[in-house]
Amino acid sequence: MRSxxxxxxxxxxxxVRTPRPSLSAADRANSPCVPPSDSxxxxxxxxxxxxxxxxxxxxxxxxxxxxxxxxxxxNAFVWVGLHEPDAPEVEWLAEVFALHPLAVEDAxxxxxxxxxxxxxxxxxxxxxxxxxxxxxxxxxxxxxIGTGEIMAFVGPDFVVTVRHGTHCPLTExxxxxxxxxxxxxxxxxxxxxxxxxxVVDKYLTVADLMQTELEDVExxxxxxxxxxxxxxxxxxxxEMIEMKRSVTPLQSPLAxxxxxxxxxxxxxxxxxxxxxxxxxVCEQVESSNELCNSVLQAALARSNALANEDMxxxxxxxxxxxxxxxxxxxxxxxxxxxxxxxxxFGYPLVICVMVIVCTLLYRGFRRNGWL
Numbered sequence: 100m101r102s103x104x105x106x107x108x109x110x111x112x113x114x115v116r117t118p119r120p121s122l123s124a125a126d127r128a129n130s131p132c133v134p135p136s137d138s139x140x141x142x143x144x145x146x147x148x149x150x151x152x153x154x155x156x157x158x159x160x161x162x163x164x165x166x167x168x169x170x171x172x173x174n175a176f177v178w179v180g181l182h183e184p185d186a187p188e189v190e191w192l193a194e195v196f197a198l199h200p201l202a203v204e205d206a207x208x209x210x211x212x213x214x215x216x217x218x219x220x221x222x223x224x225x226x227x228x229x230x231x232x233x234x235x236x237x238x239x240x241x242x243x244i245g246t247g248e249i250m251a252f253v254g255p256d257f258v259v260t261v262r263h264g265t266h267c268p269l270t271e272x273x274x275x276x277x278x279x280x281x282x283x284x285x286x287x288x289x290x291x292x293x294x295x296x297x298v299v300d301k302y303l304t305v306a307d308l309m310q311t312e313l314e315d316v317e318x319x320x321x322x323x324x325x326x327x328x329x330x331x332x333x334x335x336x337x338e339m340i341e342m343k344r345s346v347t348p349l350q351s352p353l354a355x356x357x358x359x360x361x362x363x364x365x366x367x368x369x370x371x372x373x374x375x376x377x378x379x380v381c382e383q384v385e386s387s388n389e390l391c392n393s394v395l396q397a398a399l400a401r402s403n404a405l406a407n408e409d410m411x412x413x414x415x416x417x418x419x420x421x422x423x424x425x426x427x428x429x430x431x432x433x434x435x436x437x438x439x440x441x442x443x444f445g446y447p448l449v450i451c452v453m454v455i456v457c458t459l460l461y462r463g464f465r466r467n468g469w470l
Contacts (some may be wrong), residue, residue, distance in 0.1 A: 138184035140262075141273065146175040148280025157195060163256050174286045178258045180269060189261065196257050199223070206250045209263040213349035215356045221254040222361060224291065224352075226298045227345035230266035231308045243312065243338040244305065246345055249298065251291055258287045260294065272297045288366045295353065295373050302346055302380040309335075309342060310387055313394065320398045329402065332395050339388045347381055350374070415464040422460065423453040 144151040144159035146166050153159035159177045167173025179192065186207045193203045199218035205211050205225070216223045228247040247264020260269060272293050276282050282289055316332055356362065357370035426449060430437070442448075464470045 138181050138188055140180040140182050142177065142179040144175065144177050145283050148282070148284035150277055156192070160195065160257065167256055173256075174284050176256045176258060176287045178273070178290060179260070180273070181259070181261045183263055184261060192259055196252065196254060196259060198252055198259070202252065206261045209248050211248065211250070213352055215352040217359070217361070220361070221252060222291075224251045224253065224356070226251070226295065227349060228264060228267035228298055229302060229305050229342060229345050231305045243309070243335065244341050246341065249294060251294060253287045253291050256287070258290045267298060267301055269294065269297070285366060288362055292366060292369045292373065295370070299373055299376045299380065303376065305342065306380050306383045306387070309339065310383070313387055313391055317394050320394055320401060329398055332391070332398050336391045336395055339384070339391050343384050343388055346377070346384055350377055350381055353377055411469040415469045419457050419460045419464075422456045426453055
């Protein structure tokens with residue numbers, strides 16, 4: 100069903116622009132200019148780096164476009180944030196901001212590969228988010244990496260962010276930008292840079308924590324104690340692959356983003372800085388992944404070596420115990436004519452032979468490192 104059937108068409112009457120009063124959450128929910136949705140995190144208009152209250156999303160967009168039309172180089176824009184919206188909600192915003200239907204479909208379905216696509220005069224950017232999940236002890240079933248997505252529609256006078264997953268909220272980014280009007284004055288591309296920089300910084304944090312986990316597992320593998328849980332190492336390897344799958348594909352799209360004509364020349368160096376940070380993350384993840392492979396192989400080799408060592412010990416003791424067993428078995432046969440059966444010193448002699456032979460075997464195995 101089209102969103103036009105689910106949400107009424109907005110007929111906004113233009114009035115004299117006066118300072119807007121702050122709206123409560125209930126007023127925003129009841130406003131006809133805001134989609135009736137629990138997924139709407141926040142929206143605002145920003146003019147000259149300052150937040151301007153508006154009656155709704157459509158009213159905020161009109162304010163922004165009026166300001167940009169009056170200025171030679173307007174930098175006002177609208178920023179709308181959504182969290183796991185349904186299809187009708189995104190379609191409502193698609194009508195307001197003229198978003199491309201293919202990008203809207205991707206934003207609703209999620210589980211997209213990191214990418215940067217251009218639709219007309221707007222960009223559609225998909226960023227994978229990662230988060231380190233705290234755990235008391237790393238086990239074979241522990242989930243270490245949590246993933247999500249941030250999708251951003253960036254136009255000349257608007258930014259629409261759609262976040263999937265509970266990780267990497269953008270509240271911190273919005274607050275940091277609002278505290279520094281100079282950053283907001285860069286316009287929608289400044290917001291896109293702040294989001295990309297925030298996501299890549301999270302990559303660095305998670306990569307460092309994963310490196311610490313890997314060092315702990317490496318120390319466990321080469322410890323003297325017999326703690327050889329291959330399942331824990333394999334689980335860490337699996338999480339490393341998940342981290343690599345989230346980070347590596349973003350490198351090429353983000354590098355091309357810094358070269359697009361839609362990005363102002365003064366912002367390109369900022370995006371190149373983010374690309375450099377991302378390259379560092381990719382190198383660290385790749386090296387950690389290779390080290391994890393080496394640790395896994397070392398753990399398997401050490402496990403096989405310790406198993407062989409255990410088998411040598413068992414075989415040595417079996418060989419030692421075979422001597423008295425053999426002698427006792429021979430004299431356990433009920434033949435009438437056997438040597439030393441009638442001798443007074445027969446029993447002590449046999450015991451001495453058993454002890455001497457077992458002692459010689461024990462010393463030989465001990466000298467060869469089997470015991």
